[in-house]
Amino acid sequence: MARDLAIDLGTANTLVYMKGRGIVLNEPSVIALNRQTGEVLATGREAWQMIGRTPGYIVAVRPLRGGAITDFEITERMIRLLLQRVGVSRFTRPKVVICVPSAITEVERRAVTDAARRAGAADANLIEQPMAAAIGADLPIDEPVGNMVIDIGGGTSETAVISLGGIVALEAVRVGSFDIDAAIQNHIKRQHGIAVGERTAEEIKMAIGSASATDEDSTAEVRGRDLMSGLPKTVVLTAEEIREAIEDPISSIVDSVVRCLAKAPPELSQDFLVRGMYLVGGGGLLRGLAQRIENETQVPVKMSNVPLEAVVLGAGHVIEHYDALKGMFMGVRR
Amino acid sequence: MTAILIVCVVFLLVVVGLAIRSRRSRDAVADFRRQIDALSPEARKDVADRVRKIGELDDSVESGDEAVAQEGDDDDGS
Numbered sequence: 001m002a003r004d005l006a007i008d009l010g011t012a013n014t015l016v017y018m019k020g021r022g023i024v025l026n027e028p029s030v031i032a033l034n035r036q037t038g039e040v041l042a043t044g045r046e047a048w049q050m051i052g053r054t055p056g057y058i059v060a061v062r063p064l065r066g067g068a069i070t071d072f073e074i075t076e077r078m079i080r081l082l083l084q085r086v087g088v089s090r091f092t093r094p095k096v097v098i099c100v101p102s103a104i105t106e107v108e109r110r111a112v113t114d115a116a117r118r119a120g121a122a123d124a125n126l127i128e129q130p131m132a133a134a135i136g137a138d139l140p141i142d143e144p145v146g147n148m149v150i151d152i153g154g155g156t157s158e159t160a161v162i163s164l165g166g167i168v169a170l171e172a173v174r175v176g177s178f179d180i181d182a183a184i185q186n187h188i189k190r191q192h193g194i195a196v197g198e199r200t201a202e203e204i205k206m207a208i209g210s211a212s213a214t215d216e217d218s219t220a221e222v223r224g225r226d227l228m229s230g231l232p233k234t235v236v237l238t239a240e241e242i243r244e245a246i247e248d249p250i251s252s253i254v255d256s257v258v259r260c261l262a263k264a265p266p267e268l269s270q271d272f273l274v275r276g277m278y279l280v281g282g283g284g285l286l287r288g289l290a291q292r293i294e295n296e297t298q299v300p301v302k303m304s305n306v307p308l309e310a311v312v313l314g315a316g317h318v319i320e321h322y323d324a325l326k327g328m329f330m331g332v333r334r
Numbered sequence: 335m336t337a338i339l340i341v342c343v344v345f346l347l348v349v350v351g352l353a354i355r356s357r358r359s360r361d362a363v364a365d366f367r368r369q370i371d372a373l374s375p376e377a378r379k380d381v382a383d384r385v386r387k388i389g390e391l392d393d394s395v396e397s398g399d400e401a402v403a404q405e406g407d408d409d410d411g412s
Contacts, residue, residue, distance in 0.1 A: 022384055135373065138382050142373035165373050306385050317381045324372035327365060 004095040004322065005086065005121075006315035008132070009079070009112065011064045012154030012177060012282060014044075015309065016086050017316030023309060024086050031078045032060040043081050052197035066174040067101035067129075067156040068108045072115060080119035093122035095322065099315045100330070101156040102128040103172035109330065125329040127318055129153070129311050130160035131167060133280045136314030137304040141165055145275070146268030150257055150293070150301075151311065152283030154178050157253045159260035159277075161268055165328070168268060171260035177283040179249040180205055187245030192235045194224035205286070208239040211250045212288035212295065250289070254296050261297055276300035280310040 006017040009029070016025040027044030034041055035057050042050065042060075050060040063074040088094060096116050100109065109126055116124035130149050131141075139147040139162070147162045155176045161169040181201040188196050188204075196204075200222065208220045217239040226233040257277075261269065279290055279301055290301040304310050318325045371377060 135378065136381060136385070138378060138385055140375065142370045142375075165369050306388050309385075309388055313381050313384055316384075317378060320380065321372040321377060324368040327369055 003087075004097075004319045005083070005088075006097045006099070006312055006319045007079075007082075007116075008099045008129075008312035008315060009064065010099075010153055010311075011062065011067055011156070013308070014078075014082060015312035016082060017312045017319065018086060019316075019319050022316070023312060025082060026309075027082075029064055029078070030060055030062055031074055031081075032058055033074070035059050040077055040081065043078055051199055065155055065178075066176075067153065068104055069111045069115065072111055075111075076115040076118050079115055083120045088120050090120070093120055095123045095125075095319070096121040097125050097127055097315050097319050097322075097329075099129045099132045099311050100126050101153075101172060102130060102158055102160070102167070102170055102330075103156065103174070125326070126331070127315055127329055128158075128160075128167065128170075129156075130158045130170065131162065131328060132312070132314030132318070133304075133310045134160070134162045134278075134314065135317050136306065136310035136312065137278050137280055139278060146264065146271035147275070148260070148264075148272050148277035148299075150277055150279050150281075150284065152176060152253060152279070152281040152286075152289075154282065157256060157281075157283065159257045161260065161264045163268055168265065169260055169263035171256045171263065173252050173256045175249050175252040175256075176281075177202075177205075177286075179252075180209065180246045180283070180286070183246045183249055184209070184242060187241070188222065188224065188235070188237070189227065191241070192237075193227050194222075194233050194235060195227055196222060196224040200224065204237060204242065205246075208237065209242050209246060210239055210287040210289075211243070211246070212292040213243070214239070214288050250286075250292065253283075253289075254293055257293055258297060261299070272299045276302045278302050278304050280304045280307045282308055 004019040008015040014027055014029045015023055018024045028048035030047040032042040032047035032050045047060050054060055063071045063078055069075045098112055098116055100112055113124040130151050133151045134141050134147055134149045141147050141162045142165060144164050150159045153176045155178055156172060156174050157176055158172040160167050184201040184204050185196055188194055204220055208218050220237050221234055222237055223234050277299055284307050290303060294301045
């Protein structure tokens with residue numbers, strides 16, 4: 001009998017929690033395929049290392065964008081391989097809870113559940129990422145107090161106000177870490193005339209990217225391909241120019257937090273001033289982002305102890321208490 | 335006779351309807367209570383423990399990184 005699973009099917013990373021065991025898999029949501037035969041060559045970390053470095057017949061892709069499935073067939077194959085890696089076989093079909101962005105459409109929801117069922121799940125239910133994140137970040141959502149959680153993922157950013165086990169106010173935008181990386185790529189292309197890959201842009205963001213001015217403004221040397229001559233070229237980027245380059249996606253994220261605060265009932269709003277709001281997700285690790293949100297909202301922002309694992313830990317708790325918490329699944333009438 | 339029968343049937347239907355409604359509302363209260371209990375700090379102790387363990391692991395990895403960086407600095411200095 002297979003143990004039930006909780007899956008955080010993120011645009012950037014996929015994490016799997018096994019009932020009674022904890023997190024058993026944490027890998028990038030990437031799959032590498034042979035373009036000619038359609039065979040899967042690698043998944044996860046191994047496939048991630050291939051991005052932008054493959055010969056013509058291999059393609060390394062992320063089958064999810066903006067939190068939604070862009071290629072159904074590839075996503076199904078990726079989920080099947082992930083399930084196989086954690087011990088699911090044709091004869092052991094577990095119940096699966098999958099975390100998805102709250103803003104996904106009915107069609108996108110069905111695509112995720114169908115992909116999981118075809119990949120070997122006996123039953124697949126969905127839970128909203130901010131709700132799972134709040135449980136995983138250990139917020140007291142069982143109490144009648146305002147808990148605010150900001151989940152900044154690879155493709156989406158969601159802010160939710162949660163009280164008494166339910167979402168009171170929600171604001172989601174399809175802007176995340178990958179949009180910040182894309183903004184860096186575009187800036188280098190426009191201002192310095194060189195092309196850099198997705199992974200290099202991410203490395204620049206991690207090295208010198210920031211959402212607000214910090215004490216240690218540094219520089220980074222970047223190597224790419226000159227668009228005019230086609231030759232390798234090196235340029236030096238400053239933290240300030242990267243900050244300006246990523247201003248648009250950062251503003252979109254901060255604006256959505258402000259809109260969510262405006263939607264919250266006044267009784268709960270006063271709780272945020274005392275309790276603060278919690279930042280989870282890999283995007284929340286961007287230097288100065290918590291400070292920027294705090295400055296623009298005047299509400300204290302705290303970083304979760306487990307920003308990358310909060311969502312899957314929350315979904316894991318739901319799978320551990322499946323019967324009591326099945327009313328929290330998306331599409332269940334409350 | 336028919337009128338009495340109709341009244342009895344209607345009365346019976348009303349009683350059954352009220353019983354079902356009351357049971358549904360009792361079930362809703364019980365379900366809500368169960369959900370809130372499952373989200374309580376006691377029920378989430380496992381999650382809290384796992385969060386603490388991951389936090390401790392991250393801290394130990396970070397302190398390991400610092401040690402490496404400091405060693406590198408020493409090397410540069412010498």
